Amino acid sequence: MEITLNWYLTLSALLFTMGVLGFLFRRNAIIMLMCVELMLNSVNITLVAFSQYLGDVSGQILVFFVMSVAAAEAAVGLALIIAIFRDKLTVDVTKINLFKY
Amino acid sequence: MQPDFLIKLVILLPLLGAAFNGLVGLFAPAHRKNEGLIGIVATLMVAIPFVITAYLFAGFHGEAIVVDAFTWMKAGDLTVNFAYRIDQLSLLMTLIVTGVGGLIHLYSTGYMHGDDGYWRFFAYLNLFIFMMLNLVLGNNLVVLFLGWEGVGLCSYLLIGFWYKDLKNSAAANKAFIMNRIGDFAFLMAMFILFRELGSLDFDAVLAGGPGMDQSWINWTVFLLFIGATGKSAQIPLFTWLPDAMAGPTPVSALIHAATMVTSGLYLLARLSPLVLSAPSIMAVITVVGALTAIVAATIAITQNDIKKVLAYSTVSQLGYMFLATGVGAFYVAIFHVMTHAFFKACLFLGSGSVIHSMHHVEHELAHDGHGHALDPQDMRTMGGLKKYMPATRMTFLISTLAIAGIPLLSGFFSKDEILFKAFEFGYDGHLVGWFVYGVGIITAFLTAIYMTRAYVLTFEGESRWPHADSIHPHESPWTMTVPLWILAGLAAVGGYLGLPAVLGEVNWIHHWLAGETGPVAEFAAHTHVSHGMEWFLIAVGSLVAISGVALGWKWYTSEGIGFDEKLSVRFGGLYKLWKGKYFLDEAYDKAVVRPLIGSAHHAFAPFDKYVIDGLVNAVGFFTRGSSFVLRYMQTGLVHSYAVAIVFGVVLIIYLMLF
Numbered sequence: 001m002e003i004t005l006n007w008y009l010t011l012s013a014l015l016f017t018m019g020v021l022g023f024l025f026r027r028n029a030i031i032m033l034m035c036v037e038l039m040l041n042s043v044n045i046t047l048v049a050f051s052q053y054l055g056d057v058s059g060q061i062l063v064f065f066v067m068s069v070a071a072a073e074a075a076v077g078l079a080l081i082i083a084i085f086r087d088k089l090t091v092d093v094t095k096i097n098l099f100k101y
Numbered sequence: 102m103q104p105d106f107l108i109k110l111v112i113l114l115p116l117l118g119a120a121f122n123g124l125v126g127l128f129a130p131a132h133r134k135n136e137g138l139i140g141i142v143a144t145l146m147v148a149i150p151f152v153i154t155a156y157l158f159a160g161f162h163g164e165a166i167v168v169d170a171f172t173w174m175k176a177g178d179l180t181v182n183f184a185y186r187i188d189q190l191s192l193l194m195t196l197i198v199t200g201v202g203g204l205i206h207l208y209s210t211g212y213m214h215g216d217d218g219y220w221r222f223f224a225y226l227n228l229f230i231f232m233m234l235n236l237v238l239g240n241n242l243v244v245l246f247l248g249w250e251g252v253g254l255c256s257y258l259l260i261g262f263w264y265k266d267l268k269n270s271a272a273a274n275k276a277f278i279m280n281r282i283g284d285f286a287f288l289m290a291m292f293i294l295f296r297e298l299g300s301l302d303f304d305a306v307l308a309g310g311p312g313m314d315q316s317w318i319n320w321t322v323f324l325l326f327i328g329a330t331g332k333s334a335q336i337p338l339f340t341w342l343p344d345a346m347a348g349p350t351p352v353s354a355l356i357h358a359a360t361m362v363t364s365g366l367y368l369l370a371r372l373s374p375l376v377l378s379a380p381s382i383m384a385v386i387t388v389v390g391a392l393t394a395i396v397a398a399t400i401a402i403t404q405n406d407i408k409k410v411l412a413y414s415t416v417s418q419l420g421y422m423f424l425a426t427g428v429g430a431f432y433v434a435i436f437h438v439m440t441h442a443f444f445k446a447c448l449f450l451g452s453g454s455v456i457h458s459m460h461h462v463e464h465e466l467a468h469d470g471h472g473h474a475l476d477p478q479d480m481r482t483m484g485g486l487k488k489y490m491p492a493t494r495m496t497f498l499i500s501t502l503a504i505a506g507i508p509l510l511s512g513f514f515s516k517d518e519i520l521f522k523a524f525e526f527g528y529d530g531h532l533v534g535w536f537v538y539g540v541g542i543i544t545a546f547l548t549a550i551y552m553t554r555a556y557v558l559t560f561e562g563e564s565r566w567p568h569a570d571s572i573h574p575h576e577s578p579w580t581m582t583v584p585l586w587i588l589a590g591l592a593a594v595g596g597y598l599g600l601p602a603v604l605g606e607v608n609w610i611h612h613w614l615a616g617e618t619g620p621v622a623e624f625a626a627h628t629h630v631s632h633g634m635e636w637f638l639i640a641v642g643s644l645v646a647i648s649g650v651a652l653g654w655k656w657y658t659s660e661g662i663g664f665d666e667k668l669s670v671r672f673g674g675l676y677k678l679w680k681g682k683y684f685l686d687e688a689y690d691k692a693v694v695r696p697l698i699g700s701a702h703h704a705f706a707p708f709d710k711y712v713i714d715g716l717v718n719a720v721g722f723f724t725r726g727s728s729f730v731l732r733y734m735q736t737g738l739v740h741s742y743a744v745a746i747v748f749g750v751v752l753i754i755y756l757m758l759f
Contacts (some may be wrong), residue, residue, distance in 0.1 A: 020747060024740060024743055093739045095737075097736070097738055098737060100736060101733060101735045101736065101737075101738075
């Protein structure tokens with residue numbers, strides 16, 4: 001059975017949905033951060049798939065950008081989580097609600 | 102050299118002087134006391150333009166030169182250029198402004214010696230010259246208006262120069278606010294001209310203006326005249342000028358006698374062809390001028406403050422000039438502007454010299470512990486100053502005789518020409534001409550009396566200040582007496598530029614301003630007064646002036662200030678009216694100022710409190726109320742924000758796809 005473009009796109013959609021649902025329903029800030037990474041990487045799969053399909057390398061170049069941004073985001077995000085943890089001794093986002101009215 | 106370069110130099114040098122003195126004073130306080138530097142720079146920046154203007158004047162060929170410096174603004178159909186016009190009228194005015202102005206600068210270096218605001222004074226004075234040059238040299242109404250407003254500003258700054266005294270600030274405010282009334286009318290006139298003609302250049306206005314609808318011409322000229330009544334202190338807006346004497350005396354000489362207050366006349370002379378096409382308004386102008394002349398002259402007789410006498414005299418003489426303008430004799434008005442600049446500047450500077458020395462007396466009195474309060478401007482405590490101040494006394498006497506119209510001095514020629522033109526206007530069949538001629542003659546008589554009174558009370562008789570036998574005032578320094586002598590000389594001979602027509606075609610100023618290429622139009626009389634009649638009129642004028650001076654001399658040398666008592670008994674209620682300045686200030690206070698302040702208290706204060714504040718409070722209340730509900734959206738939970746983002750993205754994608 002030949003692996004067509006649709007397979008990749010389906011995989012990507014599944015991973016993205018997992019990322020969104022995980023972000024919406026998990027409470028652990030680190031897990032939520034990982035879910036964001038999941039969403040970003042699902043997009044990367046789409047980009048690479050289309051790039052291969054269309055024979056255009058610019059999609060793959062964009063992937064590198066996404067990866068570098070994701071790395072930066074992870075670094076900042078983790079740093080924030082550590083800072084919050086030191087203060088509140090928890091990473092449960094329902095307990096972190098400084099913006100509440 | 103090229104005239105366009107030179108004229109830019111003439112205009113920019115005073116600005117440079119103002120900037121220099123202003124910057125030195127602001128940023129180098131150590132040099133504020135460097136009076137030599139400040140005074141020399143300021144004086145040179147007016148003297149050099151005078152020399153340049155004299156050069157241009159000598160080489161002028163009769164063809165107007167327009168110098169277009171740059172485009173100032175462009176909006177729709179309106180294009181305003183910074184353009185300057187060199188012609189007979191503007192050259193003459195520039196010579197008066199820079200010449201008399203330069204002398205007054207020189208005088209001020211002596212008069213203002215030791216004042217804390219020395220630098221500030223000269224910065225303002227130079228700025229005034231710059232603005233005045235814009236006014237007289239501008240080639241369109243907008244540049245003229247720039248100068249018009251600029252001199253108003255400088256007048257305000259200089260009247261309130263000693264701003265620590267609240268009275269002076271109030272006088273400055275009064276001058277500024279009353280001028281605004283006139284300026285508003287001037288603006289309206291410009292709007293009409295622009296709407297009807299599409300341009301505010303003098304060429305366009307003078308070419309197209311007389312062709313406008315008659316009602317528009319009348320409105321334009323009337324509004325311009327209202328503007329002129331503000332700046333040139335005519336009824337009903339003249340009350341600011343006597344109060345303006347709160348400023349230093351050189352300011353009164355320069356701004357409130359010789360230059361700024363004549364700008365209304367310059368405006369009407371510049372637009373003379375337009376004014377001539379509105380005969381009904383001209384009648385208004387001449388009557389207002391005549392009434393102002395006599396009203397101010399009657400007030401002047403009753404004043405005891407030497408500067409107030411001169412101030413009302415200025416108002417009265419300006420009334421004379423408007424009288425001439427209204428009978429279509431624009432060049433005579435400008436002639437009187439010139440001679441008046443000479444003798445009135447000399448009189449004011451002379452009074453300044455007197456005040457200067459009376460300050461010294463006041464100082465001595467305080468120093469010796471006599472404890473007498475002395476008003477250095479009050480003529481009742483002067484007298485006998487001719488012993489101590491011979492130069493001031495001589496120049497003051499010459500100018501007094503000149504303004505009184507004693508034959509062969511300058512005021513005689515210009516005043517006589519005005520009266521002659523008024524007579525000719527009446528002779529030509531305009532009843533108003535007879536009226537203003539009569540008023541003019543009476544005013545000439547009053548002028549001779551009150552000026553003689555001022556001279557006698559100041560310089561003749563016994564010294565009336567306390568301890569006069571031991572305390573002696575002394576003559577002012579040369580920086581003050583030299584300008585006095587020059588101005589007195591001009592006041593004596595300046596009239597020969599406009600000899601009466603009976604002597605043949607020798608009236609230089611008529612030829613210069615209203616000749617073939619001259620910019621000033623004039624009323625052409627259909628019937629001419631015969632030579633015999635003209636000789637008779639000259640005789641009447643001379644007789645009136647000489648008898649006025651003689652009577653004043655007799656009354657005030659024999660009885661001194663006591664003669665005022667006699668006058669007040671003789672004229673009773675009328676004298677009270679004069680002494681009270683016709684109660685115009687009180688009337689304005691009752692009719693305008695109090696209602697305005699009262700309505701502000703009773704009508705606008707509640708309006709402010711309930712409507713304006715209410716609106717502001719309502720906005721605040723609404724914001725608080727709505728945020729009270731909406732703030733529950735801020736849960737502080739990351740998840741709820743994330744859900745909102747997801748739904749938002751879904752919505753956007755939905756909208757993009759379908």
